[in-house]
Amino acid sequence: MKVLKFGGSSVANSKNIKQVLSIIAKTSQHQKVVVVVSAFGKTTNNLLSGANNALQDIESAKEILDKIKELHFQVIDDLIIKKKKEVSENVEYLFSKLLSIYDGIFLLKELSNKTLAKISSFGERLSSYIIANAANENLDAIHKESRDLIITNDDYLNAQVNFEITNKKIDDFFNDNSHQITLLGGFISSNKINETTTLGRGGSDYSAAIYAAALNADELQIWTDVSGMFTANPREVKQAFAIPEISYEEAMELSHFGAKVLYPPTIQPSLRKEIPIRIKNTFEPENKGTLISKNPKNINEVKGISHIENISLITLEGGGMIGIPGFSKRLFETLSSAKINVVFITQASSEHSICVGIYENDAQKAKLLLDETFSIEINRKKIKPIIVENDLAIIAVVGESMKNYQGLSGQMFSALGKNNVNVRAIAQGSSEKNISAVINKSDAKKALNTLHEQFFEENIKQINLFVTGVGNVGERFLAQLNQQKKHLKKNLKLNIRVIGLSNSRKMVFDEKGIDLKNWKELLANGEPTSLEKFFNRTKQCNLRNSIFVDNTANQAVSEVYESYLRQSIGVVTCNKIACASQLENYKTLKAVSRKYNAPFLFETNVGAGLPIIDTLKNLINSGDSVHKIQAVLSGSLNFVFNNFDKNSTFHDVVLQAQKEGYTEPDPKIDLSGVDVARKILILARESGYDLELDDIAKNAFLPEESLNTANNDDFYGSLTKNEAHFQQIFAAANDKNCRLKYVAEFANGKANVGLQHIPADHPFYNLEGSDNIVLFFTDRYPENPLIIKGAGAGADVTASGIFADIIRTTK
Template sequence: MKVLKFGGSSVANSENIKKVLSIVEKASKSTKIAVVVSAFGKTTNKLLAGATEALEDITTAKETLETIKELHYRVVDDLILKNKKEVSKEVTCLFDRLLSIYEGIFLLQELSNKTLAKVSSFGERLSSYIIAYSAIEKLDATHQESRDLIFTNNIFLNAQINFEKTNKNITDFFTKNSHQITILGGFISSNANGETTTLGRGGSDFSAAIYAASLDADELQIWTDVSGMYTANPRVVKQAFPIPEISYEEAMELSHFGAKVLYPPTIQPSLRKEIPIRIKNTFDPENNGTLISKNPKNGNEVKGISHFEDISLITLEGGGMIGIPGFSKRLFETLSQAKINVVFITQASSEHSICVGVYDSDANKAKELLNETFSIEIDRKKIKPVIVENDLAIIAVVGESMKNHQGLSGQMFSSLGKNNVNIRAIAQGSTEKNISAVINKSDAKKALNTLHEQFFEEKIKQINLFVTGVGNVGERFLAQLEQQKKHLKKNLKLNVRVIGLSNSRKMVFNEKGIDLKNWKELLENGEQTSLEKFFNKTKECNLRNSVFVDNTANQAVSEVYENYLRQSIGVVTCNKIACASLLDNYKTLKAISRRYNAPFLFETNVGAGLPIIDTLKNLINSGDSVHKIQAVLSGSLNFVFNNFNENTTFHDIVAQAQKEGYTEPDPKIDLSGVDVARKILILARESGYDLELSDISKNAFLPEESLKTTNNKDFYASLAKNEAHFQQIFKEANDKNCRLKYVAEFVDGKANVGLQHIPADHPFYNLEGSDNIVLFFTDRYPENPLIIKGAGAGADVTASGIFADIIRTTK
């Protein structure tokens, strides 16, 4: 025999009930079945609302009752064909009784637990009767009142079962019952006086488990609107999936921590009899769902991740607790007497503090009562007044096999820490089936997704990008990202999504990922942006593995990096301003990056896509020391002087360099040497030297007039005006059989940048196009330097360098 229980969503309307009857018919072909049904969706809540309304206004209560009647009569009309008159008459009779109860509440101005139990019972009495008579017309079925079989004590709203009498009643009834299908209402019962009682929250599940245990059923099936118990809440974790098999104990742990497809007491009667429980989906009946049994097949050592919110931590602490017995007893006794449920407990081994979790709604009451209980100790300064922390959540990692695997708790806390999820308290039982942590409620979604990614997903790491700047470099970066999306997922196990995108005017966000095929249109229709709004929106998203990407050359953008790093949001930037700012700011950013475990990567600050900074870091980290750096670090200047000669004009070559994307938006930054000075400064700092930008001597080749311009138009006009000056510079180098190169040098702690005449035997002489070259002279490379050479400017190579840094953030 099998017992099938159908919840409120499964019997919410006629269409759903037809699906239920189809499942029942199929199941009854192989064995006798007992079918336990809940009230039609949300009916119990409406019944209780009507009772409360009746205290104030019987008219409002009657209106609520009419909406309930409308649903039930509609179902009768849809499902009952042969016995519609008889069924309608009984349904009308039940509603008349319910109306009489509402009128009694109004007249007496009293709403006792006994009355509430009677009112709430009508949901299951109606649903089981209607569904049973619909089944009787097509199947070998019957209806039975659960109130005649399940007996309890006299607690009306959360009654305790009299198992001896209940088991006998159920056994006797089903022994005599010859029908293949028996349909019963869940949740409802009665006491020795024949008065209606109810089984409290999850009562329909509990009723089904009682029937299953009494009948030694082969299986208890819980039919709901999801395909089993999931690895996490699928509404919060989109990648969550049903758990194929799970033990009773694991199911109980997950149920206690918010897995709402099953109510914990449900498991107890079945667990005692070791009756398998299967969670099935009414709307996907072919899905296997989740099997709960004594010996499930081995699976992942972590079976599920669950949580519940609206938790407060109550902390009692003080030196006066140490070595004094009875503090815990008094604490729990106080809470128990006030009927305050404790959902979490942890205590320091020093006995200096004890911490318990309660629901937010009980927090203030708990604080008041505990301060009163321990008032003498508080007055004598032996302990502190009770501390309350609100708006928290408990997250739990559950698995019976966790005890056999080392390092799981380390993985849990490490992955949360990397994503800036602050853990307020930790609890783990000696059975090691559950590791629980209290976190901020606002971090719950991020924590669940982080842990699910850690323990369940195919090690595909999700990276969430917040990108500002969509000019030449930014546009090419987005194109490369779209092009390589499948490659990253297949070969690097990375799912890189752009969540936020902005330019100087607009911004757009999509937590599911912005479609990079039409990002321009989406951005154009986005909302007005500002650096503050973009940061706040990024912080509110609170997504794991978040990275802020700066594709600008903007001073103001560089000044917000610290805000992101302090939120454990990584920063990847091609903007040189931050790393070439004041030394204290540079060191602060590096320190905050380490403190908050947030990557701060800026490979493209020097050499665009060339691995210059990464190579330098590897040298320093492996114990090498840098003594001298010689470099051509400006792709734009190298392009200019490689193409400038007596047959061209300096003005035209600079304009061409800007058009092809080699210069900054303001080309004067490149030609004045400021850009190169920043780059050699960054290399010197990464080599371990403390320098300021003002320490770097610059040998300017631009006329003073050009340097003083304030816009590009005037700057280009000054270049044209001073063409003779630039031709003279070229002639002097050409007369010596030399080439012009803008060189940066760092030697013995000092740095300089300037235009130099490079002879034919020098490594810089044949540097073509916009290429960069760097020579590192170190302890390991004293005579023959380590040379890095390649394209050092251009939107594509800079974008690829940013792309590479984003991949580095995952290491």
């Protein structure tokens, strides 16, 4: 025999009930079946709403009742033919009784628990009767009132079952019942004098478990609208999946911590008899769902991650508690007497404090009662007044086999810490089936996704990008990312998504990931932006593994890096301004990055896509010391002087460099030497030297007129006007059989940049196109330097450098 329970969503309407009947028919082909049903979808809530309305307004109560009635008669019309008249008359009679009760509430202006129980029972009384008759159209089915079989005490709304009487009544009935299918209403019961009682929250599941245990069923099936118990709430964690098998204890833990598929008391009767429970999806009946049993197959040491929101922490603390017995007893007695449920407990071994988690709507009441209970100790300053913290959530990692694996709690808290999820309290039982942590409610979704990724997603790591700047570099970066998405997921186990995107005018956000095939259209139709708005939206998203990507050369953008880092949002940038700013700011950014465990990477600040900074870091971290650096660090200047000769004009070559994306938007930054000075400054700082930008000597080759221009038009005009000056520079080098290179040097703690004549035997002489070259002279490379050479400018290589930095953040 199997016991099948169908929830409210499964019997919400005629279409769903037809599906339920199909499942019942298939299951009952070779065995007897007991079917327990909930009220039709939302009927119980509507019945109670009508009752509350009846206290003041009987007409509004009647309107609600009419809507309930309409649904039930629609099901009768759709599904019942043989006994339609008889069923309709009986249902009409039940609704007339309901209306009489509403009238009584209105006249007496009173609504007791006894009346509430009686009213709420009508949902299951109606649904089980109608579905039983619908089943009888083609199947051998009988209806039986659960109130005749499940006997309880007199707690009308949360009744306790008398199992001795109940089990005998169930046994007696089914011994005489020859029908293949028995339909019963869940949730409802009665006391010893036949007054209606109800089994409280999750009562229909509980009813089904009571029948399964009493009948020693082969299996209890809970049919709902999801395909089992999931590794996490699928509404919050899109990657969550159904758990194939799980133990009773694990299921209870997950249910207690918010897994709403199952209510914890449901498991108790079945657990005592070791009856397997299977969670199934009414709308995907072929799906195997989740099997709950005594000895499940352990596929994963962590079985699920769950959470409870709207939690408050109540803390009792003070030096007067140490070594004095009775504080815990008084604390829990006070809460118990007020029927305040404690869902979390932790106490330090120092006995200085006790911390308990309760539901937020009980917090104020708890504080008043506990302040009164401990008023003497509080007045004598032995303990502090009760501390209440609100807007919290409990997140729990559950798995019976966790005790056999070392380091799981370390993985849990490390993953949370890396994503700036602050843990307020921790609890773990000696059985090690559950590790619970109290966190801010606003961090719950991020924490769930972070832990699910840590324990379940085959090491696939999700990276969430917030990108500003979609010019040459930004556009190429998005194209490269779109092109490589499948490769990254398959080979590097990375799922990189762009969540936010902005330019100087508009921004667009999509927490599911922006479609990179039509990002231009989406951005064009986005909302107005500002640096503050973009930061606030990024912070509000509160996603794990978040990275802010700056593809601009804008100073204002560089000034918001610290704000992102303090939120544990990494920063990847090709913008050199921040790292070349005041030394104090540079050091602050590096320190904040370390403190908040937020990556701050800027490989493209020097050499675009070349691994210059990364190589330098590896040298320093491995114990080497840099003594001297010689470099050609401007791809734009190298391009300019490689293409400038007596047959060309300086103006035209610079304009070509800008059009091909080698220069900054303002080419004067490159040609004035400021850009190169920033780069050698960054290398010196990364080598461990404290320098400011003003410390770097700049040997300018531009005329004063060009340096003093205020815009690009004037700048290019000055280049044309001073063509003879540039031709003279070229001729001076050419006469010596030398080439012009703009060189950056650092030695003995000092740095300089300037145009130099490079002879044919120098490593810089044959540097072509827009290539960069860096020579590191160190302890390990004193005579023959470590040389890095390659393309050092251009949108594609810069974009690839940003891409590489984002991948580095995952290491």
